[in-house]
Amino acid sequence: MSGLLINKLPVTAHLKSQPLDKFGFLIGATKNTVNQSIGIILSIVLFFLFSHAFAQQKQDEPKDPKFYIGRGVAYGEKGQFDQAIADFTKAVEIDPKYASAYYNRGNAYRNKGQYGPAIADYNKAIEIDPKLAQAYVNRGIAYGEKGQFDQAIADFTKVLEIDPKSADAYYNRGIAYGGKDQFDQAVDDFTKVLEMGLKNAGVYYYRGMAYANKGQFDWAIADFTKVLEIDPRNADAYYNRATAYYFTKDYDKSWRDIKKAQDLGYNIPSKFLEKVRNASGKQY
Numbered sequence: 001m002s003g004l005l006i007n008k009l010p011v012t013a014h015l016k017s018q019p020l021d022k023f024g025f026l027i028g029a030t031k032n033t034v035n036q037s038i039g040i041i042l043s044i045v046l047f048f049l050f051s052h053a054f055a056q057q058k059q060d061e062p063k064d065p066k067f068y069i070g071r072g073v074a075y076g077e078k079g080q081f082d083q084a085i086a087d088f089t090k091a092v093e094i095d096p097k098y099a100s101a102y103y104n105r106g107n108a109y110r111n112k113g114q115y116g117p118a119i120a121d122y123n124k125a126i127e128i129d130p131k132l133a134q135a136y137v138n139r140g141i142a143y144g145e146k147g148q149f150d151q152a153i154a155d156f157t158k159v160l161e162i163d164p165k166s167a168d169a170y171y172n173r174g175i176a177y178g179g180k181d182q183f184d185q186a187v188d189d190f191t192k193v194l195e196m197g198l199k200n201a202g203v204y205y206y207r208g209m210a211y212a213n214k215g216q217f218d219w220a221i222a223d224f225t226k227v228l229e230i231d232p233r234n235a236d237a238y239y240n241r242a243t244a245y246y247f248t249k250d251y252d253k254s255w256r257d258i259k260k261a262q263d264l265g266y267n268i269p270s271k272f273l274e275k276v277r278n279a280s281g282k283q284y
Contacts, residue, residue: 063094149176190203
């Protein structure tokens with residue numbers, strides 16, 4: 001496969017359908033990334049709950065750190081991370097032992113791409129509450145986004161000691177293993193997520209890339225096909241399946257997927273198009 005590897009696995013992310021977004025905020029825990037409707041409902045509840053609190057306490061700011069956590073959560077859900085950080089900092093000033101304040105501020109820093117401060121806050125949250133599993137998850141994600149995959153794997157493994165059924169931990173550890181080119185371990189972790197009943201397009205997608213990087217192209221094709229059953233407009237899946245078909249010498253299907261990806265706006269690398277033209281003897 002020299003010169004034409006399937007796309008490498010990216011840094012860590014959390015469990016959503018492709019493409020993957022960043023973790024949201026919750027008071028004391030992260031959003032349930034498997035059930036997105038719960039997160040949406042919670043955001044609405046938080047908005048109305050704390051809007052009402054703001055109106056009642058407009059004249060006299062409260063001394064309860066939960067007020068600032070709640071308002072910081074509302075700011076974070078709106079993408080106003082600087083305001084969120086200010087409120088979480090206020091909560092820390094009121095109660096320096098409030099793990100949720102550090103945890104949520106870490107989320108805000110991470111969403112701003114400030115991984116150093118994020119990791120420092122996750123460290124503090126874990127120091128206060130060593131069983132706060134999602135702090136390990138999000139710290140692992142921050143390490144992964146910095147390319148520190150060993151530290152990320154250690155954190156996801158710690159989560160699994162606390163909660164052996166954590167789909168987030170298996171999923172993110174699989175991606176971290178992929179970042180280290182440890183594709184056997186990556187496949188095992190993605191398969192574990194699927195065995196837990198989470199038939200998620202992102203899991204099939206990344207497992208397909210792991211299989212492809214192992215040279216198991218038939219398995220990769222099966223996973224990319226599953227992605228497209230769930231998400232028929234996933235251009236990345238079409239491109240990667242086209243690449244897998246190329247390696248199995250099924251050039252007609254490769255061209256078909258190339259066209260599908262292009263129709264969806266995917267910019268196919270010119271070197272790959274040249275290789276398929278030369279191998280198939282066709283000029284499309």
